[in-house]
Amino acid sequence: MDNYNNSIISDDEFYDENGKKYTNVPLFRGLTKYIVTGGGAGVDGFESIGGTIGSGKRAEVIRSLGFSDRPTQSECSAKMATIRIEAYPTRTITVHKNLVNEVQTIFKNLKMAGVMLNQYIGGYCYRTVNNPLHPNSTVLSMHSFGCAIDINYNLNPFIGGGKPLSSGDDTTRGVIRTYNSPIVKAFAANGWGWGGRYGDYMHFSKANGS
Numbered sequence: 001m002d003n004y005n006n007s008i009i010s011d012d013e014f015y016d017e018n019g020k021k022y023t024n025v026p027l028f029r030g031l032t033k034y035i036v037t038g039g040g041a042g043v044d045g046f047e048s049i050g051g052t053i054g055s056g057k058r059a060e061v062i063r064s065l066g067f068s069d070r071p072t073q074s075e076c077s078a079k080m081a082t083i084r085i086e087a088y089p090t091r092t093i094t095v096h097k098n099l100v101n102e103v104q105t106i107f108k109n110l111k112m113a114g115v116m117l118n119q120y121i122g123g124y125c126y127r128t129v130n131n132p133l134h135p136n137s138t139v140l141s142m143h144s145f146g147c148a149i150d151i152n153y154n155l156n157p158f159i160g161g162g163k164p165l166s167s168g169d170d171t172t173r174g175v176i177r178t179y180n181s182p183i184v185k186a187f188a189a190n191g192w193g194w195g196g197r198y199g200d201y202m203h204f205s206k207a208n209g210s
Helices: 058-064 073-077 097-112 182-188
Strands: 038-042 047-049 080-084 092-096 146-148 202-206
Touching: 047 097, 080 097, 080 146, 097 182
Parallel strands: none
Antiparallel strands: 038 047, 080 092, 146 202
């Protein structure tokens, strides 16, 4: 799913259902030790191909992936690749072609951690944000740019006003509620943020979780 943003690709400003503003700055609070800036072995045994939070702002990510400021569906779909997930060979996902190796590494990390994927995962989808708190938004979802992935979305709902729990039912079977989730860590090792900060537990994005 997605957080709300009040322009097509602008950075930094996100709001909850009470109008409280958030920014990208505190997104990795409690998680920074899992961010690696070079390739190789990551923290807790997770591999990285060089993810970094330095390029994690929404507009920066979108432009770095080669999109115009108001991309059409044709422009977006032309940049996508549908891949068989090597770690889960019965599964496929569509993502930005420049992120294929990174995504394969993330799923390899998930497999190594014993994470079970069900049929409810999502990648590229050209659409506006799907946030029930802002049903009339015209902002394009990060899924439109092939740089967002939803994991086991039947188990990890969007909860308006939600936030990461200090403890919870995180297991290696695919439930995500805390920063200690192996799923959060596997994505973070390659610079992807988690939407759990604003209650979107299923959602991971190259743009720091937005």
